[in-house]
Amino acid sequence: MFRRFFRHIKEGFFGVFRHLGMALSSASAVMITLILIGLFLIVTLNLYDMTKTIEDSISISVLIEKGDEDSHETIEEQILKIDGVKSVTYRTPEEEFDYYLETQGSDELRTFYEEYRDDNPFRGNILVEVESGSQMAYVKEEIMKIANVDEVADGGANTYTLLDMLDSIRLFGGILVAALCLLAIYLVYNTIKITIASRADEIWIMRNVGAKNGYVRAPFLVEGIIIGFLGAIIPMILAVVVYYYIYGEMNGSLFGAFYLIEPMPFALYIAGILGLTGIVVGFIGSYVSVCKYLRLKR
Amino acid sequence: MISIRDVSKTYKNGTHALYNINLEIQDREFVYIVGSTGSGKSTLIKILNGEEIPTSGEVMVNGTNVGKLRFGKVPLYRRGIGVVFQDYRLLPRRTVFENVAYALEVVDAKKKDIRVRVREVLKLVDLEDKATSFPDELSGGQQQRVAIARAIANKPKILIADEPTGNLDPKKSDEIIQLLEKINKEEETTILIVTHDTQIVRHHPKRMVMIESGHIVADLNKGAKI
Numbered sequence: 146m147f148r149r150f151f152r153h154i155k156e157g158f159f160g161v162f163r164h165l166g167m168a169l170s171s172a173s174a175v176m177i178t179l180i181l182i183g184l185f186l187i188v189t190l191n192l193y194d195m196t197k198t199i200e201d202s203i204s205i206s207v208l209i210e211k212g213d214e215d216s217h218e219t220i221e222e223q224i225l226k227i228d229g230v231k232s233v234t235y236r237t238p239e240e241e242f243d244y245y246l247e248t249q250g251s252d253e254l255r256t257f258y259e260e261y262r263d264d265n266p267f268r269g270n271i272l273v274e275v276e277s278g279s280q281m282a283y284v285k286e287e288i289m290k291i292a293n294v295d296e297v298a299d300g301g302a303n304t305y306t307l308l309d310m311l312d313s314i315r316l317f318g319g320i321l322v323a324a325l326c327l328l329a330i331y332l333v334y335n336t337i338k339i340t341i342a343s344r345a346d347e348i349w350i351m352r353n354v355g356a357k358n359g360y361v362r363a364p365f366l367v368e369g370i371i372i373g374f375l376g377a378i379i380p381m382i383l384a385v386v387v388y389y390y391i392y393g394e395m396n397g398s399l400f401g402a403f404y405l406i407e408p409m410p411f412a413l414y415i416a417g418i419l420g421l422t423g424i425v426v427g428f429i430g431s432y433v434s435v436c437k438y439l440r441l442k443r
Numbered sequence: 444m445i446s447i448r449d450v451s452k453t454y455k456n457g458t459h460a461l462y463n464i465n466l467e468i469q470d471r472e473f474v475y476i477v478g479s480t481g482s483g484k485s486t487l488i489k490i491l492n493g494e495e496i497p498t499s500g501e502v503m504v505n506g507t508n509v510g511k512l513r514f515g516k517v518p519l520y521r522r523g524i525g526v527v528f529q530d531y532r533l534l535p536r537r538t539v540f541e542n543v544a545y546a547l548e549v550v551d552a553k554k555k556d557i558r559v560r561v562r563e564v565l566k567l568v569d570l571e572d573k574a575t576s577f578p579d580e581l582s583g584g585q586q587q588r589v590a591i592a593r594a595i596a597n598k599p600k601i602l603i604a605d606e607p608t609g610n611l612d613p614k615k616s617d618e619i620i621q622l623l624e625k626i627n628k629e630e631e632t633t634i635l636i637v638t639h640d641t642q643i644v645r646h647h648p649k650r651m652v653m654i655e656s657g658h659i660v661a662d663l664n665k666g667a668k669i
Contacts, residue, residue, distance in 0.1 A: 163536070350532055
């Protein structure tokens with residue numbers, strides 16, 4: 146069992162060295178694809194993170210009329226019945242006051258405001274989280290119909306457009322990464338196909354002396370994995386180095402408004418994903434290729 | 444034992460290769476299958492080797508119905524049959540020893556057993572001193588002997604040789620047939636030689652089955668040992 150396992154590994158490495166030129170050309174094709182995948186992954190995941198932050202921070206503020214704070218539970222129940230509402234959180238006027246104090250920069254201001262605690266100007270606030278940006282307008286409209294609601298505040302129409310736009314970019318990035326993965330699989334598939342054709346004699350001999358299909362397949366799979374991983378090495382290094390560099394150059398933020406994901410451990414994850422993608426892509430490409438070949442011949 | 448009953452083969456492109464063939468070959472027999480190019484002898488070999496399935500009829504080899512063999516079972520079936528070809532088909536980047544050992548590695552033999560068996564068959568084919576040579580350092584006759592050594596390494600019950608002397612001069616051809624006779628005797632292997640070389644049949648008379656245009660036209664039992 147082990148003997149065979151190591152033999153397949155050994156044969157796989159031999160295969161790569163025996164067709165070094167071909168293996169390297171295929172690995173470099175995989176490399177280019179993986180670099181693109183890495184790039185799109187970094188952009189897409191950062192966008193995803195940004196939109197998540199934005200979406201999480203955007204909630205509808207439902208302010209309750211002064212003196213009607215006790216009705217917050219009834220209002221919450223009504224809000225929860227509206228389609229698209231994810232959750233509601235109630236903050237008492239006191240909590241709102243505390244929150245306001247927390248957001249003040251200087252201690253001096255905080256002490257000054259503290260004096261007004263007994264004369265709290267804040268209203269009870271129900272923070273409503275919506276499932277997606279596109280539903281915000283509708284939810285806001287519905288809330289305004291509820292009794293005892295004094296004021297409903299959100300980020301305005303521009304927020305919706307931005308959220309929808311980011312959503313599309315996110316989706317587009319995802320599709321692109323998937324398409325690039327398919328491309329990489331195809332590249333490995335083609336190389337292994339050529340390798341197999343150039344080794345038809347060897348396969349013929351293997352099968353004629355009674356090698357099982359799995360035995361014939363195994364070295365090619367190892368070879369595919371090696372090619373995939375070879376192609377992943379440079380993209381992995383690039384992912385870490387380049388992301389650190391960009392993060393440093395941009396001071397960790399985009400236009401000063403959006404924060405980039407911290408490079409540690411994010412860049413390592415990306416490198417890991419790229420390595421794994423290389424291996425999986427190499428495996429699938431060679432598997433499809435060798436299975437197709439073996440099926441043609443009895 | 445090989446038993447071929449009412450076997451016909453028509454390829455997908457419409458070529459009729461075999462018509463109602465009937466043939467029985469006992470264990471340890473030595474048989475020539477003689478016919479011109481396109482007579483159907485190659486198809487017969489492919490059927491025996493599990494590469495092709497007969498269109499009709501039944502082929503039984505060592506108790507296995509070859510026509511009903513499932514795809515996944517073909518490799519195990521082939522371990523019972525050794526095949527040698529006119530063009531030797533050795534792995535050029537491996538030594539003689541490695542070429543023969545290859546057949547044993549494939550069936551998961553132990554390293555020690557491989558070493559012992561390879562030495563044994565190389566001795567049988569008289570190539571012990573060439574174990575570390577590469578195929579291109581050998582003559583045609585020697586390469587064919589390596590191919591024979593590889594084919595019998597797994598101790599198959601049947602050895603099929605498809606034009607084994609096709610690329611060799613008469614003297615070398617003679618040596619190869621002598622070697623196959625020796626294997627037939629010492630290893631008790633059934634030998635099937637497909638050939639159109641009447642010279643070797645004349646010099647080493649055995650049972651001879653003649654195929655022409657997909658039909659068996661004669662089955663001469665001259666000199667056969669059963």
